[in-house]
Structure formats: C-alpha cells, structure tokens
Amino acid sequence: MVLSLVLLLVGFVALIVGADKMVEGASALAMKYGIPPIVIGLTIVAFGTSAPELVVNVFASINKSSEMVLGNVLGSNIFNVLGILGICGIIYPLSVKSNTTWIEIPLSFLAAVAVLVITQDLWLDGSVANYISRGDGIILLLFFSIFMVYNITVSLSPQEADESDALVLPLGKSLLWIALGLGGLVLGGKLIVDNAVSIAEGFGLSERIIGLTIVSIGTSLPELATSVAAVRKRKLDIAIGNVVGSNIFNIFFVLGVSAVVSPFEINESSLVDILLNVLAGLLLFVFVFTGKGRRLDRWEGIVFLLLYAVYMVYLLV
Template identity: 45%
Template sequence: MSPALSLLVGLPLLLAGGHYLASGAGALALRLRIPQFTVGLTIVAMGTSAPELAVSLLAAMGGSSDIAMGNVVGSNLANLLLILGAVGIMRPLTLTASIRWREIPFMLLSVLVLAALVNDSYLSGTGPDILGRGEGLALLGFFAIYMYYVVTVARSSGMQADEGVPVLSLPVSLIMSVGGLIALIAGGKLTVSGASGVALAMGASEALVGLTIVAIGTSLPELVTSLAAARQGNADLAVGNVVGSNIFNIFWILGVSSCVSPVSFNTQLNADLGVLFVGTMLFFLFTYTGKRHTVDRFEAFLFIAIYAGYVGYLAVRG
C-alpha cells in the first residue's frame, strides 16, 4: 500500500475507532455501574483525543518521535487557531469566567510545562532533549490534577456529564469497544507508516507531516463537536471541547507516550511551541478586547490568518 493510501485509509479508521471505542467503553462502564457523571468526564471526553493518542503512542514506540511530538503540537495549534477561528466566524464566542480564568490559564500552563521539560540543553546546558519516563510521569501528575479540578467544579456546579454516553447491551458494548480498539490500532499504524512514507517521498521532515496532515486529520473530532455546539449556540461547549482537548493532548497523550517509550525532542519544534504559546495568550487577551468576554468574528478571522501564515512558514521551513 502506498504511503498516501495508507494515510487515506488510516485517518478514517482512527476517527471511527476513537468514536466506537469511546461509545462502547462508556456504555460498558455504565453496565459496570460506574456513575454516568464520571464516565462522561473521563471515557467519553478522552474519546475525541483517542486518534492523537494512537498516533503519538505508536509513533513513539516505532522511533518516529517527530511524528509523535509534531502530532500533539500540531493538533493543539489546529484546535486553537483553525477550529476556534472557524467556530468564532460562525458565531462570536462569549466565554464564562471559569473558561477565562481557569481553563485557558491551565492550557497555557501545559505549553510552558512541556517547553520546560523538553529543553534540557537550553535550560541546564545538558542533553539530550528528550521526554523521558520521569517527565512523562510529571505530565500525568498534572493531568490527574486537571481531572480532579474538572470533576470537583462539575460536581459543585451541578453540571450534567452524561450526554453522549449511550445505553447499550453488554454484547454490543463489548463489540464496539474491541472493534473500536482494533480500528484505532490499525488506523494508527497505517497513519504513522503513511506519514513517514509521505515525508520521505516529498523530501519533507516527519515533523512537518506530523504538524500538518496528521495533526489536522486527528483534530477532526474536535472540529465536528465544536461546530455542532456553535450551531446550537453553546459557546461554552465549543470552547471547552477545544481547551480540554489541548490539555489532554499534552498532559495525557505525551505523558502516556513518553512513559511507554521516551520521546526525543527536535529543538526546531520550539518555534511551533512558541506559536502555540502566543496563540494561547492571544485567546486570553481577545476576551478583554472589543466586546468583553467575547471572541468576535474579526478576532476569529485573525486566528485563521495566523494559522494560514503558520502553515506557509512550515512549507518554507520544510
């Protein structure tokens, strides 16, 4: 199978696998009498990040660290600039105090923590620049703190978190869970091998392919969810989906991936982390410019323009 065909087959398998695994596992958890509230905030929430997890984990295990790291950083950039930009153009985003003062700062923290953990040569003068098992455990520690915060806030506010958790029979739940996992693994392997092959055929770096083609492809669940929420006038859900996914991607996905197999860091990706940091800061500042607490259509268009400029920069950088 050609690399391009591997990507074309692998990405849909990833997306379908993530959906069915989350649905089946969520229904199975309910059958085991795990509270719907907990299922909604954990298993189903992680479902939209399952494609990124499969790609980064398999890439790390296969020695393709640039794809593993590029997929996460690129997905976060696509979520923030491309998806929120598209959603904001469709409908201005009015943000709650919780998102402005808790979730967005936590997202910013995730970028800073990642940059600090992978830049040993710059910060301490020693190398190599790598996300090892110790750093992976630190990321998972931050993830546990974030999940504790999410559950605590949701419980105290009376939030319902059982939306999207299907009620299915035990055999159907098992079939969906196992089938989704198989599709996720198969799609991940095809996507990683296809991305590596495309990079080689194009004379491009694996990091470039991970930051663009793979990143945008694995961000499709977030795009669909956020656009649907925006159409229904639910700005909190649209923004919360993106912000939560970005935090999951760094703390959960890179944490798990580096614990299984250390992920080396290409210092060229510092420029991409810089764009992610600036984009996150702009997101926070935009809620205090123009109409307060709102990202308006002009600011959303700026996100799209920044992303377009960033992709152009990647094309030149190669």
C-alpha cells in the same frame, strides 16, 4: 506513493470511526452502571476525542519517530486553537463559562509553557541536546491526574449538571463497540504512522512537517466535528471547552504517555512550533478578556485563522 496516501486515508477513517465507536460503547456501559452523565462527558468522551493523538503517538514512540511524536501534539494543539476556534468564532461568537475562563484556559496556557520549559535542556541545564525524558513524562502525567480530579470535582457540583447524549445499548453491544473501537484505533494508528513516514521520505519532507500538518490535522478531526456541531446547536461553551480540554489532554496525557513509552530528543527547529503553541494559548487567554463579556468574537476568529495560514505557509515553503 499512491498506495501510501490511500492507506493513510484508510488509517484516518479507521482511527476516527474507532474512537467514535469506543466512546459510544463506553458511554452506554457507564450509563448502565449509574455513572453521572457529566462525568462521562469529562472523562470518556474527552478521552475519546484525544484517543487518535494518543494512539498515533504511542506507535510513533515505539517506532522511535521522535519528530512525529512532538509534531503531532504541537500541531494538534495549534490547529485546535488557531484553526478550530478560528472557524467556530467566525460562525458565531463563542461565550465562555467562568470555570473555563479562570481555570481551564489558564491551565491550557500553562501546559504550553510547561512544554517550553521541559524541552530547553540546552539553555537550562547546559545539556548536549534538548530532550523529553521519562521523568518529564511522569511529571506531565501527574499534572494530568490533578486535572482529572478537578474535572470530577466540578462534575459533582449541582450547578454543572448536564444531560448526556449516550445511547442506551445492551451490554453485549456495548462491549462489542468498545472492542471494535479499540481495534479501529490500533489499526488506524499503525497505518497512519507507517504511511506518514513513507510519504515524508517520498516527498523529501521531515517527519516533523508531516506530523505538524497532515497527521495533526487528521487526528484533530473529532475535535473539529464536535466543536462545529456544538456551535451550530448554540452550545457555545461546549465548543470552546472541548478544544481547551483536548489541548490539556494532549500535553499532559498524550505527551506524558509518549515520553514514558520512549524518551526522545527534540529537534532545534521544533522551537518555532513550541513558541507558536505558547502564543496561541496566550492569545486565547487575552482575547477572552477583551471586548464585550467573556467571549471570542468574529474578528478574533479571523486573526486566529490568518495566523494559522501564515504558519502553514512557513512550514511548507
């Protein structure tokens, strides 16, 4: 058990460092060939912060650990909104850009609703079980492609121009960072899945609980670090945009890829997690439209954190 905990920690370190190095190398490579900075931010960097969830889910799908596949995505999205935005909102009220208010936040909420719909085969079709099929995965990926087209369209508009933090690196070093980053992602993902399953068995917990807590929070650390750093620099739109974009990535891309790799059955107990994910998306939408201006206030951040604390108690007790 102690060895499994140590290897799980090593896996998280390898995963997060790997994602960071891959993003650094890919961003430098993109800059070298003249790709606009905002496109780098909306594609490479956004993919990099969701890469931990993706790699863990692909390994979980291959291992047929279906409860961890859905638990990691739902747990990450719930933590992103209730945990990360709760923390950031308490540090400083978060203002929201027009595009984020009217397009990205509603799209994130609709993504949560889409998960609810595609997982209710018993109720909608009278099937013998709820499951996410390969066809459902393809549909999610099609929605993801639409989201990426929207991102690129927005990035090309002059008013959205922004500066990039990408480093200027030699070609060889860029390729080395990409290779090492991918290696770290693969190693970390494998260690996390194998040892999370071992820990779940050792403590008598389900893979769903491990996926919703330890694994999802661990894979969401890049989003937490990015958003808190953005708030401290008063780049408030980045803080909330990073979380919303990551949630859309997680459902449309990560869950879509997972279902294509291996369709899986949905445990009935996951309905609570699915509904809380919808509620979190709805609350974010409502909170942004209440109070003064388009922003998330401190008291709303406190509500998010309290709700997340209640959810954690429910899962563990």
